[in-house]
Amino acid sequence: xxHILVSGxxxxxxxxxxxxxxxxxxxxxxCNLLLEVLYxxxxxxxxxxxxxxxxxxxxxxxxxxxxxxxxxxEMKGQNIFPSGGVCNxxxxxxxxxxxxxFAWDFLEVMQTRGLGLNSTIISLFIHKFCREGDLGxxxxxxxxxxxYGIQPDVVSYTIVIDSLCRMSYLKEATTLLFKxxxxxxxxxxxxxxxxxxxxxxxxxxxxxxxxxxxxxPPLNIFLYNSFISKLCSDGNMFEASGLFFxxxxxxxxxxxxxxxxxxxxxCKAKDINRAFLYFGKMLKSGITPSAxxxxxxxxxxxxxxxxxxxxxVFQAMLSEGLLPDIVAYNTLMDGFGRKGQLRKVFGVLxxxxxxNVSPDVVTYNTLxxxxxxxxxxxEAKQIMIELIMRGFSLDVAAFTNVIDGFSxxxxxxxxxxVWFCMSEHEVKPDVVTCSALLNGxxxxxxxxxxxxxxxxxxxxxxxxxxxxxxxxIHGFCSVGSIDDACNLICMMVENGILPNNITxxxxxxxxxxxxxxxxxxxxxxxxxxxxxxxxxxxxxEEYIKPESCTHFGPSLPNQSVD
Numbered sequence: 001x002x003h004i005l006v007s008g009x010x011x012x013x014x015x016x017x018x019x020x021x022x023x024x025x026x027x028x029x030x031c032n033l034l035l036e037v038l039y040x041x042x043x044x045x046x047x048x049x050x051x052x053x054x055x056x057x058x059x060x061x062x063x064x065x066x067x068x069x070x071x072x073x074e075m076k077g078q079n080i081f082p083s084g085g086v087c088n089x090x091x092x093x094x095x096x097x098x099x100x101x102f103a104w105d106f107l108e109v110m111q112t113r114g115l116g117l118n119s120t121i122i123s124l125f126i127h128k129f130c131r132e133g134d135l136g137x138x139x140x141x142x143x144x145x146x147x148y149g150i151q152p153d154v155v156s157y158t159i160v161i162d163s164l165c166r167m168s169y170l171k172e173a174t175t176l177l178f179k180x181x182x183x184x185x186x187x188x189x190x191x192x193x194x195x196x197x198x199x200x201x202x203x204x205x206x207x208x209x210x211x212x213x214x215x216x217p218p219l220n221i222f223l224y225n226s227f228i229s230k231l232c233s234d235g236n237m238f239e240a241s242g243l244f245f246x247x248x249x250x251x252x253x254x255x256x257x258x259x260x261x262x263x264x265x266x267c268k269a270k271d272i273n274r275a276f277l278y279f280g281k282m283l284k285s286g287i288t289p290s291a292x293x294x295x296x297x298x299x300x301x302x303x304x305x306x307x308x309x310x311x312x313v314f315q316a317m318l319s320e321g322l323l324p325d326i327v328a329y330n331t332l333m334d335g336f337g338r339k340g341q342l343r344k345v346f347g348v349l350x351x352x353x354x355x356n357v358s359p360d361v362v363t364y365n366t367l368x369x370x371x372x373x374x375x376x377x378x379e380a381k382q383i384m385i386e387l388i389m390r391g392f393s394l395d396v397a398a399f400t401n402v403i404d405g406f407s408x409x410x411x412x413x414x415x416x417x418v419w420f421c422m423s424e425h426e427v428k429p430d431v432v433t434c435s436a437l438l439n440g441x442x443x444x445x446x447x448x449x450x451x452x453x454x455x456x457x458x459x460x461x462x463x464x465x466x467x468x469x470x471x472x473i474h475g476f477c478s479v480g481s482i483d484d485a486c487n488l489i490c491m492m493v494e495n496g497i498l499p500n501n502i503t504x505x506x507x508x509x510x511x512x513x514x515x516x517x518x519x520x521x522x523x524x525x526x527x528x529x530x531x532x533x534x535x536x537x538x539x540x541e542e543y544i545k546p547e548s549c550t551h552f553g554p555s556l557p558n559q560s561v562d
Contacts, residue, residue, distance in 0.1 A: 003042040006050050015054055022058040031067060035074055045080065053082040057089060065093045069102065073109075081113045088121060095128040103128075119145065119153045126156060130163035138163065154180070158191045165198030173198060174211065189217040196223060200230040219250065225258050232265025237274075240265055253285070260293045267300035275300060291317060295328040302335030310335045326352070330362045337370030345370045365398045372405030380405060381418065388425065396422070400433040407440030412449075415440065431457075435468045442475030450475055451484070463495070470502045477510030485510055486526065493534050499527050504540060 002021075005014035025034045038055070042048055052075050059068035068090055072082055082090070087110050094103040103125070111117065122145055129138035142160050145152045157180045164173035177187060177195055192215045199208035208227070217223065224247040231240035244262050247254060259282040266275035275297060282289060294317035301310035314332050317324060329352050336344040349367060352359050364387055371380035380402050387394060399422045406415035415437060422429060434457045441450035454472060457464070464472075469492040476485040485507065489499055507523035516522050524540040531538040 002038070002051055002054075003047055006047050006054075007044070011050070011054075014051070015058070018051070018054045019058050019062075022055065022062055022064075026064065026067070028067070028070065031071060032074065035071065039078060048078075049080050049083070052080055053086045056082045057086050060086075060089055060093045065090070065097050065099070069094070069106065072106070076109065076113075081115075084115050087115060088124070091121065092124055095124055100128065117148050117150055119150055119156055122148075122150060123153075123156045123159060127159050130159055133167070135160070135163055135167065135169070152180075152183075152185070154185055154188060154191070157185060157187070158194075161191060162194050165194050168198070168202060170195075170198050170202055170204065170207070174207070177211075187215065189220065192217040193220065193222050193226070197226040200226040203230060203233065205230055219252070221247070221252050221255055221258060224252065225261055228258065228265075229261050232261055232268065235265075235269055237265055237269050237271070254282075254287070256282075256287050256290050256293065259287060260290065260296060263293060264296045267296050270300070270304065272297075272300050272304065289320070289322075291322045291325055291328055294322065295325075295331055298328065298335070299331045302331060302338065305338070307335045307339050307341070323355075324357070326357050326360050326363065329357060330360075330366055333363065333366045333370075337366055337373070340370075340374050342370060342374060342376070361393070361395050361398070364392065364394065365401065368398050369401040372401045375405070375409075377402060377405030377409065377411075377414075381414070384418070384421075388421070394425070394427070396427050396430055396433060399427060400430075400436055403433060404436035404439075407436050408443070410440060410444050412437070412440065429462075431462050431465060431468060434462060435471065438468065438475075439471055442471055442478070445475070445479050447475050447479055447481065447484075464492070466492070466497050466500065469497060470500075470506060473503060474506040474509070477506045477513070480510065480513045482507075482510045482514060486530065489527065489530050490533075493530055493536065498531070498536070498538065499540075503527065 002014050002017050005011070005017070021034060025031050034055075035052075038051055039048070042051075052071070056068045056071050056075075059065075059071060072087075072090065075081060081087075087106075091103055091106060091110075094100075094106065107117075107121070110121075122141060126138045126141050129135070129141065138160055142152055142156055145156065157176065161173045161176050164170070164176065173195055177191070180187060192211065196208045196211050199205070199211070205227070208230070212223070224243060228240050228243050231237070231243065240262060244254065244258070247258070259278060263275045263278050263282075266272070266278065279289070279293070279297065282293070294313055298310045298313045301307070301313065310332060314324070314328070317328070329348055333345050333348040336342075336348065345367060349359070349363070352363065364383070368380045368383055371377070371383070384394065384398060384402055387398075399418055402418045403415045406412070406418065419429065419433075419437070422433075434453065437453055438450050441447070441453065450472065454464075469488060473485045473488050476482070476488065489503065489507075492499070504520075504523050504527060507526060508519045511519035511522050527540045528538060
């Protein structure tokens with residue numbers, strides 16, 4: 001029946017029968033028997049090649065790639081070979097199933113059958129290399145195409161350039177873009193948009209605009225969103241909203257990604273009202289918000305401390321039939337953690353475990369941080385140990401949260417236990433980790449231990465920031481070690497970090513303990529002298545106020561009486 005249908009050019013019905021045969025001949029023995037029957041029931045080469053091509057194609061579609069390859073080699077023994085299109089499909093299937101060696105071997109067989117190499121076939125291999133992150137092999141194959149007498153086409157270049165953009169090799173991507181135009185290959189708007197988007201992602205707007213002016217691709221939503229995303233990242237919401245409305249005026253209707261970008265920008269700028277204004281426009285336009293859109297709004301409410309509204313947005317997302325991803329769950333969990341609502345934090349964790357979403361390292365960091373900041377440090381440590389025993393790889397933030405909890409309680413024995421646990425699991429401490437321990441020592445006035453750890457930190461290459469310097473300076477001043485504090489100030493200025501009002505207040509505290517008259521003035525003069533020693537002109541007179549010597553702590557922001 002298959003042969004009769006193919007002979008009568010009723011191939012679509014023949015394919016149905018071949019599919020039925022394939023599904024009933026999944027073993028190698030029965031497959032070989034099937035081939036024998038097909039060979040024995042017809043002799044015309046054209047018909048046999050068509051039928052066998054259908055057979056190989058159906059094995060590929062049924063996910064039996066190795067069976068398809070075996071059938072092809074069996075056919076070769078009968079001097080029959082699949083069509084060029086089916087061979088390309090088989091090559092693609094071999095590459096997608098990570099059988100690169102078999103793919104190269106089959107390519108050689110194709111060449112012996114007179115199926116010459118072309119840019120489409122080579123592009124399959126280039127795509128495989130680039131998708132695996134092996135850009136070097138992909139680029140080499142692109143260059144070597146000329147050795148095979150093949151002229152690379154726009155598809156070949158697009159695969160490599162797009163991969164370079166995704167991995168942030170923008171300089172190389174742009175060079176290759178101009179190279180292909182010099183060879184007479186015209187890039188399409190998709191490729192140009194990809195390069196422009198890459199530059200916008202890396203905050204290289206000048207380069208993006210230059211490429212836009214040179215190639216002048218037709219304006220589309222993707223291009224506009226690239227520039228809007230860049231402006232939102234920079235916090236320039238005035239120009240971002242201007243571009244958004246310009247896009248609408250040109251008749252380009254914003255999609256969910258565009259609306260989510262501008263909403264995310266306003267959320268980042270802490271303008272939640274304007275973000276909701278665009279959310280309303282989005283709904284009026286008939287655009288369905290994604291889980292990402294709702295998560296952006298939730299995150300803004302959580303960070304502003306309005307956990308009730310964050311929870312309301314989460315429920316609204318559920319009522320719209322959207323399934324929260326792990327980012328949405330983590331955002332809500334973090335919001336409850338910030339408010340100290342531990343019961344609700346564990347409630348979110350229960351929701352995660354009962355859904356099809358898997359918790360990630362952020363989930364556990366949030367859980368550990370919530371427990372540690374509320375004083376449940378032992379419980380946080382137990383969760384940390386349990387996760388390690390289950391083979392979960394924790395990052396430096398998880399360990400730091402537990403260390404900070406024990407350090408604040410003055411339990412340095414437990415803090416160092418967690419520190420050594422980090423080392424055992426090859427997690428390197430960072431400046432924040434060291435700050436957690438140093439802060440604890442300074443609170444307890446154990447400056448000898450603090451100084452020892454501080455020097456160790458410098459030895460392993462960690463560089464203190466202004467907050468850490470001020471912590472140590474305040475620690476020394478609180479025990480009256482003014483010389484040690486001034487030495488640290490010299491070190492920080494030498495490393496390009498200038499003292500601030502917190503540094504000044506620490507010195508005021510130190511000089512006050514020494515009984516110095518007018519400690520605020522003396523502290524300011526000392527800071528000025530140290531800065532001048534390193535060629536820096538700084539004015540600390542603004543810190544010389546009566547209240548400077550009354551307390552030590554962060555200064556309140558200027559408040560308007562308006």
